[in-house]
Amino acid sequence: MTPAPQRLRTLGERVVGTGRPVYVTGEIGINHNGELENAYRLIDAAVDAGCDAVKFQKRTPEICTPRDQWDIERDTPWGRMRYIDYRHRVEFGEDEYRAIDAYCKERGIDWFASPWDVPSVEFLENFDLPAHKVASACLTDDELLRALRATGRTVILSTGMSTPKQIRHAVEVLGSDNILLCHATSTYPAKHEELNLRMIHTLQAEYPNVPIGYSGHEVGLQTTLAAVALGAVFVERHITLDRAMWGSDQAASVETPGLQRLVRDIRIVETSLGDGVKRVYEGELGPMRKLRRVQGVVAQAEARAESEAAGRAEEQGREPVNA
Template sequence: MFKIGSKIINASSPTYIIAEVGVNHNGDVQMAKKLIDVAADSGADAVKFQTFKSEKLVSKNAVKAEYQVENTQSQESQLEMLKKLELRFEDFRELKEYCDGKGIEFLSTPFDDESAAFLNEIGVHAYKIGSGDLTNLPFLKKLSQYNVPILLSTGMANLGEIEDALDVLKENEVCILHCTSNYPAPYHEVNLNAIRTIQNAFGRIVGYSDHTEGNTISFAAVALGAKVVEKHFTLDRDLPGPDHKASIIPQELKELVDGIRNIEASMGDGIKRCMPSEINTKEVARKSLVAAKDLVEGDVISENDIVTKRPGTGIEPKYLPLLIGKKINRNLSADQTLTWEDLI
């Protein structure tokens, strides 16, 4: 079992959908609030940010990832980029209160000890750990002490590295998120079957942090058993910043939520049977045994006397061998459906 706030996430629960703002607010609190509005209107369960102190996250000489260079078209350092995307703790306090008023869960990824302590102070119900900190075991050890459920992203990782992290977090509730850490992630490197591999290996609730374009892969992840889905979204993919181009827009976020709910409704219990809405179709589309020609009471039925035709309201064709050699007890006209009562 895994719980975020009042919502329990288990094998039979609805998929928990996290609308990931990340840094797509571009350092603007008002834009962040607009994104919260979009997430709440979409029906997502939570909206997630990233909380960090830039100087504590990266060194002044750290270069940007290739996708960050490509998406920002800038040669600035990673520190310079992050400084423009950083929000103050006071801003996050305000945003959490705004989320509370909107009835949507506030989540955030802490990237340093001070940010983690702050998020604990304002009462977050779960930490999201980014893939980059999966192997940062000292940091995970500190987070474990807050006794808060943890969403553990596993981009770039193998099973051994996941196991090492879980050993540190053994006292915490942990949901493991499969992930491919590229923005956008190429389809041929998504490796969705790893969802089941992780599930089988660790027996934990497993989800999917989706960095692909569009919603298709998130839908597939849900069908494979992902119980948490996280997806970046933005107000406009043409906004400046590293993550906008790999994010979905408000209409697509609504489509993501609606699509996941439809998939959940369609999964069923796995018992193969005729569904209530199929009953009429079954009667119309299936076939019965009918008289091939006019038959007279007392006639002995031969194969030439019977054909199979719609509707399926009479004797099923599979019982044809049982009719051969039987007598009929009333006159039947051609195309008349036989019943068991017509036989002697």
């Protein structure tokens, strides 16, 4: 018999995959709005909820912002400014990430990020991270994928806004040996009828040696729990201090109380899934004796077989009688 494929990956000191606890990531992204104190508070919220990691996004604004959008002015909490200046305003640099790295170590939680360009990969490689993440928007950027593969770290690939052929190509570029795939729908917030959670099973069937996770952008918690029930071994949800805050991702994010419920309920769901082997639990024996009026022929045969087996074991265990 061919052995079952091992859907396991290493994220820092954790092994993630089938049969292991779900790895829960709170995506801070840019919901810190460029304020380090906000990042600290979001890290605290993730720690208090029991998340395994927090995730940020790292960009080089001049590379990631189309040139024709640089000078477009927009209203922001910091006044009216050019779009390129806004991108810099919400982007953390070396000093902030050094502080984040130290704070996460102090709080005992991992952190990593989604680099959106090759210089950002090089920047993040200055830190000892458990993984890198490919945002759905970057799935078609072969140069970025090759740079991430060259780091040797586990790469988590989100598959929103992508066709099956695009996903297959990205997996070929990254190599399937050190990746984790996340089903995702890239609308913010995502409509429930567009989540298509059965794609988790589709990805499991197409990539039998790759762990499959879920990156959600919907409102509410139930569908993320359903993703875990369908077999997602990695879960990522955007987190926020307040869904009414400034920022494009805030409305599709989970606030602190919801994050606590989500992690709690993920642990309940994964414990409830069990191993798929039917058994009669000890706690069922009392109700069975009380409620089952007819024992049934199968139960009678099982009881006889068990009694006979016990008798044989007792016979084999007897000391021989001396003549």
